Amino acid sequence: AQSVTQLGSHVSVSEGALVLLRCNYSSSVPPYLFWYVQYPNQGLQLLLKYTSAATLVKGINGFEAEFKKSETSFHLTKPSAHMSDAAEYFCAVSDNNNNDMRFGAGTRLTVKP
Amino acid sequence: DTGVSQDPRHKITKRGQNVTFRCDPISEHNRLYWYRQTLGQGPEFLTYFQNEAQLEKSRLLSDRFSAERPKGSFSTLEIQRTEQGDSAMYLCASSPPRGTGELFFGEGSRLTVL
Numbered sequence: 001a002q003s004v005t006q007l008g009s010h011v012s013v014s015e016g017a018l019v020l021l022r023c024n025y026s027s028s029v030p031p032y033l034f035w036y037v038q039y040p041n042q043g044l045q046l047l048l049k050y051t052s053a054a055t056l057v058k059g060i061n062g063f064e065a066e067f068k069k070s071e072t073s074f075h076l077t078k079p080s081a082h083m084s085d086a087a088e089y090f091c092a093v094s095d096n097n098n099n100d101m102r103f104g105a106g107t108r109l110t111v112k113p
Numbered sequence: 114d115t116g117v118s119q120d121p122r123h124k125i126t127k128r129g130q131n132v133t134f135r136c137d138p139i140s141e142h143n144r145l146y147w148y149r150q151t152l153g154q155g156p157e158f159l160t161y162f163q164n165e166a167q168l169e170k171s172r173l174l175s176d177r178f179s180a181e182r183p184k185g186s187f188s189t190l191e192i193q194r195t196e197q198g199d200s201a202m203y204l205c206a207s208s209p210p211r212g213t214g215e216l217f218f219g220e221g222s223r224l225t226v227l
Contacts, residue, residue, distance in 0.1 A: 006155075042220055043117070043204065043218040043219050044206075044218040046216075046217075049213065049214060051214055092155075101158070105153070105155045106154070
């Protein structure tokens with residue numbers, strides 16, 4: 001069975017600072033990995049995805065993530081936080097048949113002015 | 114182009130009542146998924162359909178829950194004899210055939226059981 005673990009339920013950064021949200025996965029098959037963002041009272045929106053191509057994946061809004069098989073990690077980063085980045089972020093894993101997608105518990109990002 | 118549509122967006126009901134949620138996926142998406150999300154948690158997989166066939170059900174889906182997708186288009190999720198523990202956001206998502214794994218989510222249906 002596949003699963004993801006997000007380290008840190010809440011991350012707070014200052015505007016302009018580096019954002020680092022951690023995700024580790026467990027999968028018995030080559031995984032597909034995703035980061036989704038959820039703003040209050042809205043559905044989940046895809047930020048980026050890894051599907052066995054380039055290990056460094058660039059997404060929307062300046063976010064990127066690097067797939068590290070040796071560390072079973074897929075951490076999300078952004079060089080400079082913006083106030084509009086404040087939201088809940090979810091890491092997710094699925095197999096290459098997308099039979100079901102499993103989500104982490106989420107990390108709430110707060111951006112301080 | 115419309116995204117995944119869910120109805121109703123909010124439902125308040127009394128314990129013991131039945132509720133039904135509807136999901137209209139993106140046109141031509143053959144897969145449809147239901148998830149449940151409680152406060153402070155990530156979405157939990159409930160079930161998914163490929164066309165009209167229900168291919169997987171989570172153990173979270175007790176016998177009070179039933180999902181259908183009779184014509185391979187819209188889907189309904191029914192909860193019978195609701196309990197306070199059923200209070201959650203119910204999310205629907207869809208994905209296209211031969212996609213790259215991304216799920217497209219609706220805005221969810223929030224259920225409050227009093």
